[in-house]
Amino acid sequence: MPLIEFQDFSFKYYGADFLALKKVNLTISEGEYVVITGPSGCGKTTLCRTINGLVPQFHRGYIAGNVLVDGKNTRDHTVAEMATIAGLVFQQPENQLVTLNVEKEIAFGPENLGVDPVEVRHRVEELISLLDLEHLRDKHPHEMSGGEQQRVAIASILALKPKIMVADEPTSNLDPKNAELILDIIAGLNKRDMTVILVEHRLDLVSKDASRIVLMNDGRIVADGTPRNILVKDLCQEIGVGVPKATLVYKSLKNRGIDLGSVPLTGEELATLVKEAS
Amino acid sequence: MSFLEVFQYTRQDSIIHRLDPRAKLFMAIVSAIVSLIFLEILPLLIILIILIPLLVAAKSLRRWLRSMKGLSILLVFILVFNTLLSPAPNPLNHSIALTLRLIALMTSFSLFFLTVHPDELSQALIQMRVRFEFAFAMSMAMRYVPTLAQEAYAIMDAQKARGVELDKGNPLKRIRNIVPIIVPLIIVSIRRALSIAESMESRGFGASPHRTYMNRLSFKKKDWVVVFISLLVLVLTIYIRLYIPLYVWSLPF
Ligand SMILES: Nc1ncnc2c1ncn2[C@@H]1O[C@H](COP(=O)(O)OP(=O)(O)OP(=O)(O)O)[C@@H](O)[C@H]1O
Ligand SMILES: [Mg+2]
Numbered sequence: 001m002p003l004i005e006f007q008d009f010s011f012k013y014y015g016a017d018f019l020a021l022k023k024v025n026l027t028i029s030e031g032e033y034v035v036i037t038g039p040s041g042c043g044k045t046t047l048c049r050t051i052n053g054l055v056p057q058f059h060r061g062y063i064a065g066n067v068l069v070d071g072k073n074t075r076d077h078t079v080a081e082m083a084t085i086a087g088l089v090f091q092q093p094e095n096q097l098v099t100l101n102v103e104k105e106i107a108f109g110p111e112n113l114g115v116d117p118v119e120v121r122h123r124v125e126e127l128i129s130l131l132d133l134e135h136l137r138d139k140h141p142h143e144m145s146g147g148e149q150q151r152v153a154i155a156s157i158l159a160l161k162p163k164i165m166v167a168d169e170p171t172s173n174l175d176p177k178n179a180e181l182i183l184d185i186i187a188g189l190n191k192r193d194m195t196v197i198l199v200e201h202r203l204d205l206v207s208k209d210a211s212r213i214v215l216m217n218d219g220r221i222v223a224d225g226t227p228r229n230i231l232v233k234d235l236c237q238e239i240g241v242g243v244p245k246a247t248l249v250y251k252s253l254k255n256r257g258i259d260l261g262s263v264p265l266t267g268e269e270l271a272t273l274v275k276e277a278s
Numbered sequence: 279m280s281f282l283e284v285f286q287y288t289r290q291d292s293i294i295h296r297l298d299p300r301a302k303l304f305m306a307i308v309s310a311i312v313s314l315i316f317l318e319i320l321p322l323l324i325i326l327i328i329l330i331p332l333l334v335a336a337k338s339l340r341r342w343l344r345s346m347k348g349l350s351i352l353l354v355f356i357l358v359f360n361t362l363l364s365p366a367p368n369p370l371n372h373s374i375a376l377t378l379r380l381i382a383l384m385t386s387f388s389l390f391f392l393t394v395h396p397d398e399l400s401q402a403l404i405q406m407r408v409r410f411e412f413a414f415a416m417s418m419a420m421r422y423v424p425t426l427a428q429e430a431y432a433i434m435d436a437q438k439a440r441g442v443e444l445d446k447g448n449p450l451k452r453i454r455n456i457v458p459i460i461v462p463l464i465i466v467s468i469r470r471a472l473s474i475a476e477s478m479e480s481r482g483f484g485a486s487p488h489r490t491y492m493n494r495l496s497f498k499k500k501d502w503v504v505v506f507i508s509l510l511v512l513v514l515t516i517y518i519r520l521y522i523p524l525y526v527w528s529l530p531f
Binding site for chain 2: 088090110113
């Protein structure tokens with residue numbers, strides 16, 4: 001049984017005059033690492049909100065079709081009920097930290113759901129060591145860097161023990177080094193069997209870990225497949241997706257009649273392929 | 279505004295910091311009541327003499343002294359004007375007592391706010407039957423004040439860059455100058471509030487009527503001792519006030 005299933009799902013925000021999602025069909029199984037990408041305003045954030053029920057429970061509007069997450073229809077379940085199934089990490093870290101220190105922040109979710117205090121403490125300690133937050137324990141969010149804030153935000157989501165981690169451009173406000181750190185953490189979660197859905201523009205950083213890329217444009221899914229299949233399509237360049245440099249080199253070589261055999265996603269893969277070919 | 283520092287939590291590890299906030303609140307209220315009961319120099323001095331060692335125990339004496347220095351102009355002002363204008367029979371005595379009372383009141387509450395972390399305060403309120411939503415709103419205000427201040431500065435810079443002269447002109451014009459700061463600040467804040475609400479909603483805020491708390495406060499023996507002593511002091515001072523005349527101790531002028 002698929003973990004997430006969009007069935008002809010359309011959505012229009014209340015007061016908007018066009019659909020943000022148009023007849024989306026998408027099936028995601030357990031353990032996948034799906035990267036969603038596409039130009040600004042194409043509906044990526046709306047898709048993320050749909051997975052944990054913020055659409056249609058928090059953001060109201062016109063709906064058609066259904067979304068089933070872990071067998072639950074998001075029309076019939078509150079966001080809180082979905083919280084232990086799908087956790088959402090947002091773009092601005094400072095808006096996700098609502099308490100005065102890291103311990104409280106991580107405890108916030110489980111406490112809200114009435115988890116036993118001993119268990120809450122256990123989860124807090126576990127996540128502090130997993131995400132290396134020990135030195136931040138007593139800090140006010142205002143005293144942390146963006147990367148540190150985002151790590152705390154991820155910890156606070158993981159404290160609810162969700163099956164799915166949805167991250168909406170978690171690195172867009174971070175410098176390259178911190179961005180890589182966050183993406184490594186997310187890839188690490190996927191290796192521990194967590195289903196990951198990540199919205200990201202920097203495909204050069206994520207396509208090596210992703211099992212699948214979903215390309216969106218204007219509220220629709222326009223391409224869906226493995227990174228190597230999707231990134232070589234001309235469509236990617238047409239709608240302006242950040243295709244990795246190595247893949248672009250592969251494409252131009254191919255256009256000039258040099259076939260490297262398989263599609264490289266990173267500079268290293270490209271180097272190996274070139275070495276083999278020559 | 280440096281005197282406000284005495285009402286700001288300082289991260290320290292001391293006997294006073296480790297007391298239960300509810301015990302400290304009770305102590306602060308008793309000490310404030312006692313300061314209000316008396317308007318004679320001697321008892322007010324005794325209150326201060328008792329409070330100052332507590333400040334030392336809280337490792338906050340220096341901060342308190344610094345704030346008092348910041349406040350000294352105001353205190354001298356109160357002293358001089360009361361002495362000159364007071365209709366009391368011995369005005370200097372009266373105004374010294376007034377000044378001491380102000381210091382004692384401030385010190386009582388500063389001992390509370392200096393040593394109670396905002397998180398502990400909201401937890402104490404919750405355990406005193408205040409609804410979680412209200413206590414949480416208070417701690418969220420603390421959380422977002424610095425963020426909002428930063429945003430206000432950014433907007434000010436942006437408006438200055440566009441040629442708005444914020445600190446020029448007559449008072450009326452200056453007040454009008456606030457508008458290009460306030461309007462964007464409100465808009466930005468509403469947008470931020472929506473995004474914060476989304477994040478809180480996603481983590482089940484307000485979902486369960488049986489919310490749990492990882493760190494519950496519990497009254498220990500030393501907290502009971504503090505409450506007991508405070509109560510004793512309260513009863514004693516009320517007795518003294520009612521049955522023992524104190525005017526004999528006052529200054530004759
Ligand atoms: N709360 C809202 N109310 C009304 N319309 C909205 C709301 N949020 C988004 N929209 C609209 O829905 C459409 C899709 O927006 P969405 O935020 O999902 O795009 P996105 O792909 O995440 O874009 P970006 O890359 O800029 O984050 C946009 O046209 C946007 O203006
Ligand atoms: Mg978005």
